[in-house]
Amino acid sequence: MSDAAMKLVVVGAAGRMGQALIRMVHEIEGVVLHAAVGRPGSPFIGKDAGEIAGLGPNGILIGDDPLAAFLHADGVLDFTTPATTNEFAALAAQARIVHIIGTTGCSVEDERKISAASRHARIVKSGNMGLGVNLLSVLVEQAARALDPADWDIEVLEMHHKRKVDAPSGTALLLGEAAAKGRGIDLSTHSVRVRDGHTGPREAGTIGFATLRGGSVIGEHSVIFAGEGERVSMAHSAGDRSIFARGAVKAALWARDRKPGLYSMLDVLGLSQN
């Protein structure tokens, strides 16, 4: 294990999470901001990353060349877009550095490429990097295992800010996967993502999703187990993006001395039950 501070690159540096990550790297011991990368053509290219994140100038200018940024780095914190994350997964694997992926809305094909990159890179990917949601997912899995699908319906409800571009959220899908695992079913063949018009009665054994968008909500998630005459609700509220940023930096430090592979936040937090 190296004693030197872990050199981290923040990509999507001017974004909501990018700024939170730059502040968190500044706050946590054992990591240092090595470079900051933005979208080519963005008005933030050439601007001081510390200033954009509200810390005051730190001398690291936001660049648009990820390859140069990754060259002498130890890891990259990536909360961007699926296409960008795919591109960066290949570059991070080439550079043999840790890749922490918080980006949501990835397609099956995106996931396949990320998995291929993990043959050479240490990747931690999660739809939610926070401790609270990952703990909640363990509880949801237990509840889903305990409650008979013939008697209990599972619905996942989420609300986010009006600028969020993917639905259901990565967290809602993570919680849905936990419920499906508890029930021993495949989420992709048992989920109901949309209801509209004359839907007919609810099909037993399915897992439903409902999405709300508005204002500045950082992230609200509930998993509802609905039975005859009673309901069990489990919920999480995110009050600050620093919870995701803290988890991402923690994941980078955890992954530093691991073998190449695709890991989750449950692995990082020691909550994995596999």
Ligand SMILES: NC(=O)C1=CN([C@@H]2O[C@H](COP(=O)(O)OP(=O)(O)OC[C@H]3O[C@@H](n4cnc5c(N)ncnc54)[C@H](OP(=O)(O)O)[C@@H]3O)[C@@H](O)[C@H]2O)C=CC1
């Ligand atoms: N897993 C988790 O715990 C969490 C995940 N997320 C996810 O993280 C992602 C980002 O969220 P958020 O920060 O709110 O979104 P933002 O849109 O605020 O940030 C994304 C940033 O990525 C930049 N970007 C786009 N393309 C590139 C590129 N080619 N190279 C470098 N930077 C690029 C964007 O630049 P520009 O605006 O100029 O296009 C923008 O600054 C989403 O998928 C979100 O769901 C968010 C919070 C927590």
Ligand SMILES: O=C(O)C1=N[C@H](C(=O)O)C[C@H](O)C1
């Ligand atoms: O886009 C967001 O903001 C968030 N995205 C993640 C998700 O899709 O679940 C995590 C968090 O809820 C905020």
